[in-house]
Every structure is written in structure tokens, then in C-alpha cells.
């Protein structure tokens with residue numbers, strides 16, 4: 001919607017898999033989500049530039065994808081077509097295999113299709129901060145994708161080189177995004193495909209300026225243990241009087257970005273494409289870092305919610321540091337929306353409005369990373 005507002009001709013290509021996963025998991029977004037046809041109609045009714053829609057599974061309908069690219073001849077493809085939840089990806093061998101099949105195939109099909117089309121199409125891909133991992137970086141700043149290293153030579157001299165930052169995924173989902181990075185590296189080197197990879201942090205907030213224009217355009221608000229992300233979950237839990245579900249000690253530090261900024265970043269990335277032959281551009285799409293336990297305390301302070309420290313279902317460091325370089329977006333004009341009591345309260349208000357739609361039994365995170373974590377969750381319940 002933001003891109004249509006900017007005057008772009010937008011075609012959505014989607015297999016609507018997220019809606020099917022809702023049916024499988026027997027849980028729905030806290031906010032009611034209208035079907036795609038109704039959403040597009042609502043957008044036009046309120047004066048939005050028409051957006052078209054094509055139902056397609058890019059991971060498995062390769063020939064249709066090539067034909068579509070040749071017909072549409074887009075300047076850019078914004079690639080969001082991936083299963084995006086870490087807990088869902090760790091639920092069972094079936095969800096692990098689905099996540100790898102969908103995410104890796106989808107990305108590779110898109111790259112191969114662009115080469116086959118012969119067109120110069122810029123890919124803007126939604127990657128993740130999780131590719132860098134959440135171990136100790138020993139106080140070092142995480143660079144935007146590339147790490148400067150010194151390589152020792154046999155004669156004792158050294159040369160400097162920039163390599164892709166070592167990958168350290170913390171879930172099968174995050175692993176697929178590290179695999180995407182290698183696919184991009186290769187196709188950029190071999191075929192000079194122009195690519196921007198957005199290493200996004202955890203999104204919080206519910207509405208953007210465009211989605212707030214009509215209730216039929218409301219965003220998803222995932223609160224369940226598989227798809228809900230941490231800050232929105234805490235805010236929603238506070239809204240319904242459910243003790244905040246802090247995993248472990250809450251010492252995990254993560255990168256965050258408000259949904260409005262996320263939308264803004266995609267636009268900035270599209271407006272500043274790499275040149276032909278330039279290496280993959282990597283932007284750290286985050287505005288601030290916070291410790292999960294500190295966030296819980298902040299939400300508790302704001303709302304009076306209670307904290308509940310739970311056995312961590314994830315196999316992750318108890319505590320980590322996270323200093324991130326995000327100069328690329330700031331230099332290109334991003335004005336960060338940082339954690340602000342008003343915006344936090346806005347999420348609580350949205351959650352309160354739809355509280356009756358909440359299934360409290362779906363709040364706990366029960367997807368365990370290993371049998372050790374599964375055992376700990378069982379013991380505690």
C-alpha cells in the first residue's frame with residue numbers, strides 16, 4: 001500500500017500460505033483479517049491506487065513465475081515469500097522440511113527466473129538480523145553484512161578482505177535466511193543480479209499509516225506461541241491480564257524495528273538500488289536493541305502486568321550482547337521510531353479491542369528446540 005501510495009504499479013504475488021497455516025494451527029490473528037479480494041477492494045474504495053493480485057506459489061510454480069516476469073517486466077521484486085516464524089520452523093520435522101522447501105526453493109526460483117527472463121530486475125529481500133547469531137560478539141559492532149578480515153600469508157604478511165559475516169543461525173527458519181545469503185552471493189557474482197538484502201530485527205507495532213485508514217486493511221496481530229513476536233506478545237498479554245512470558249532469565253538481547261519504519265526501509269531500499277555489477281547490498285534494518293527481560297519490565301511498568309519467568313523452549317544463549325551498525329538506512333534518511341510509551345500503549349489498545357478473540361491456551365510457546373527443552377517445559381507445566 002505504501003508503494004502504491006508512492007505512485008508505483010504494484011502486483012502482489014502470493015500463495016496465501018500464512019492463512020492456511022492458521023487453519024492447520026487452529027489459531028487466528030488477534031485482529032480479524034479480511035480476505036485478499038476484500039482488502040484490495042477496500043483499498044480502492046478509499047482512493048488507493050489499484051493493486052493487482054496473482055495467486056502463485058513461487059517455490060513450486062517456476063514456469064508461471066518466468067512467464068509472469070516476462071509479461072510484467074518489473075523494475076523490482078520485493079521478496080517476502082518465506083515462512084517467517086522460528087518456533088513454527090522448529091515444531092516438527094514436517095515444519096522444518098516445509099520451511100526449508102518453501103524458503104530456499106522460493107528464493108532460488110526467483111533468482112533462476114530473473115536470469116531466464118533476461119531482465120535487469122532489482123531484488124529487495126527480507127532477510128533477518130538472526131543470520132549473525134546471538135552468541136557473544138565480545139563487544140564488537142555487527143557490520144552491515146560484510147566483515148573485514150585479515151588473512152595471514154605463508155611469508156607472515158597479511159592481506160585485508162571483506163567477507164560475508166559468518167552465519168550463526170539459531171533456528172531452521174533463520175538457517176534458511178543464511179542459505180538465501182549464499183544464493184544471493186552466487187547469482188550476484190555469476191549473473192550480476194542486483195540484490196538488496198534487508199537484515200531485519202523483530203518487528204513491533206500493529207498499524208502503518210496506510211493500514212490505519214480502514215479497518216478492512218488492518219494488519220495481522222499474531223499473539224500465539226508459534227507466530228507472535230516477543231514485544232507484541234508482551235503488550236497483548238498485558239492487555240488481557242496474562243503474566244508476561246519471559247523465556248529463561250530474559251537476558252537475550254535482540255534488535256527491534258517499528259512496523260512503520262520497516263515499510264519505510266523497503267521503500268528506501270527500492271529507491272537506492274545497487275548498480276549493475278555491485279556486490280549484494282546489505283542493510284541492517286533495525287533501530288534499537290533491547291534485552292527481552294528489560295522490555296518485559298518496561299511493559300509491566302506501563303501496564304501493571306506481572307512477569308512470569310519460564311523455562312526457555314529455545315536452544316539459545318542465556319545472555320548476549322548486541323551492538324549493531326545501521327548507518328546505511330540512517331544516512332539514506334530513515335528517522336527511527338523508537339520505543340515510546342504512546343506507541344506501546346497503542347498496541348495495548350488494539351489488543352484490548354480484540355481481547356475476546358484471544359485463545360489463552362495458545363499463548364504459551366510449546367515448540368521446543370530439542371528434547372532437553374521439551375522435557376524442561378513438561379516438568380514446569
Ligand code: USQ
Pocket residue numbers: 084085086087127128129130131200201202203228229230231233245246247248250252254255292312314316365
Ligand atoms: N521470547 C520470550 N518470550 C516470548 C517470546 C519470545 O522471552 O513470549 C524470546 C525468545 O526466546 C527470543 C526473543 O524473545 O530470545 C525473540 O523472539 P521472537 O519470537 O520475538 O523473535 P524471533 O524468533 O527471533 O523471530 C522474529 C521473526 C523473524 C525475524 C526475527 C528477527 O519471527 O521473522 O527474522 O524476529 S531477529 O530476531 O532479529 O532475528
